[in-house]
Amino acid sequence: MLSEEWEYIVKNYFLPKCEVTGFCSEKKSCGRNPKKEFVQMSKQFGKYQLKSRYKGDKKMRVKFSTVEEVQNFAAKAGTMESDITIHSGNRYIIDGKSLMGIFSLDLSSPLEIEFLEKKQGEEEEFTKFCKAVGVMAE
Numbered sequence: 531m532l533s534e535e536w537e538y539i540v541k542n543y544f545l546p547k548c549e550v551t552g553f554c555s556e557k558k559s560c561g562r563n564p565k566k567e568f569v570q571m572s573k574q575f576g577k578y579q580l581k582s583r584y585k586g587d588k589k590m591r592v593k594f595s596t597v598e599e600v601q602n603f604a605a606k607a608g609t610m611e612s613d614i615t616i617h618s619g620n621r622y623i624i625d626g627k628s629l630m631g632i633f634s635l636d637l638s639s640p641l642e643i644e645f646l647e648k649k650q651g652e653e654e655e656f657t658k659f660c661k662a663v664g665v666m667a668e
Contacts, residue, residue, distance in 0.1 A: 548563040549563070559628065559631070564623040589642060590657060593639075594632075594637045603665060604629040612646055612653065615646075616632065617643075
């Protein structure tokens with residue numbers, strides 16, 4: 531049992547860096563928060579608000595039913611040169627190539643995918659893959 535003082539210290543000082551800054555600055559991200567290059571910071575009402583750099587690009591919705599669907603999705607996303615981000619509500623934005631990041635989200639509801647195409651034809655190929663595997667949400 532911790533004393534009140536230690537409980538306060540642990541809750542307020544032992545935080546991951548990304549929880550304090552609102553973005554991940556590490557080379558290898560766990561997917562809890564988006565990487566620094568995916569966000570732009572805007573100070574509003576004393577809190578930082580995350581905004582996607584790729585807003586307005588190609589979007590689709592997916593829904594996962596099994597662990598294998600998530601694994602196949604992350605494996606296919608990892609083969610793409612394009613940037614794939616997954617949005618869970620307005621709170622979490624993660625890298626679509628991060629298996630750990632995807633599993634950290636609430637998979638019971640549909641997720642929004644943002645796709646920034648860097649190589650011609652990848653977005654269409656990825657959409658076909660999602661439809662073939664059966665993860666596309668209507």
